[in-house]
């Protein structure tokens with residue numbers, strides 16, 4: 001059956017002009033976000049996940065500019081939207097829980113007031129109605145509305161604040177929720193708890209989600225589809241089972257082998273050697289080549305294009321048909 005895409009990103013590039021030169025934090029990325037599914041974006045720190053996500057809201061942080069591409073949602077290119085339409089689009093069509101968002105709650109305003117303010121900034125409704133909706137969402141994230149409404153942020157734990165942020169993100173019934181590292185600062189038990197909640201919300205509200213994480217094992221529990229980013233490029237994308245059993249990119253295979261909770265055996269995890277590249281001074285050809293055990297001359301000279309390597313599965317590696325990922329280490 002053909003999947004319907006909620007968002008279609010085409011040839012998207014985001015550049016930061018810095019004193020030392022220009023970096024392309026997102027480099028010619030094309031990605032589909034299927035409706036009603038959980039898509040995850042993974043990759044090491046600095047690979048461009050948050051920049052890509054902020055472009056979906058047309059909210060790239062200064063001095064970043066979207067230098068190329070289109071982002072279509074429901075057939076409309078959001079990069080062409082006027083300011084007023086964008087304000088409506090944010091929160092009501094797409095909402096985002098930013099990285100370390102717990103810290104963005106206003107410390108001197110009770111949670112109840114923050115729900116009301118957020119809602120009224122986008123839509124009109126009686127306070128009673130807003131609070132009824134907020135209470136329902138807090139119950140969804142397994143928080144007690146009465147107590148949380150009357151609390152200030154510092155009276156809540158990190159995990160509770162993160163759940164409040166998730167409830168916020170659902171307040172205006174968006175079609176897409178983007179969650180940027182939703183559990184990174186939390187302990188493992190709280191992480192699992194939050195992912196259970198996200199899964200339940202996804203299933204019951206049929207909401208489309210985009211999850212960003214540097215940890216492939218964390219998103220594996222909830223994602224239907226995974227995109228892997230390296231140095232601003234999308235290097236592999238496919239359905240979760242396909243990626244875990246039949247990855248065609250040495251970097252993806254390396255991420256999987258480096259993830260302890262997937263193998264449940266710390267002794268057999270293998271970290272990827274080397275470190276992420278300097279975006280101001282990218283290696284030629286395939287940016288992964290200095291760290292890739294399969295690299296050949298062509299890898300140093302030519303940037304590999306994204307190619308179809310299976311159903312719903314694309315990869316950008318010159319040697320995708322030759323490489324036996326099982327032997328990557």
Ligand SMILES: Nc1ncnc2c1ncn2[C@@H]1O[C@H](COP(=O)(O)OP(=O)(O)OP(=O)(O)O)[C@@H](O)[C@H]1O
Nearest residue numbers: 016025044045046047048049050051061062063214
């Ligand atoms: N406001 C900014 N000014 C300058 N450079 C930026 C800015 N925001 C991001 N970058 C650069 O863009 C690149 C991608 O950053 P981004 O935050 O998107 O990566 P990420 O994959 O989300 O990393 P992390 O896992 O650490 O959150 C990095 O090299 C970063 O330094």
Ligand code: SF4
Nearest residue numbers: 286289292299317318
């Ligand atoms: S293109 Fe070459 S260097 Fe890049 S991942 Fe594939 S084999 Fe490795």
Ligand SMILES: [Mg+2]
Nearest residue numbers: 049050051099
């Ligand atoms: Mg980030």
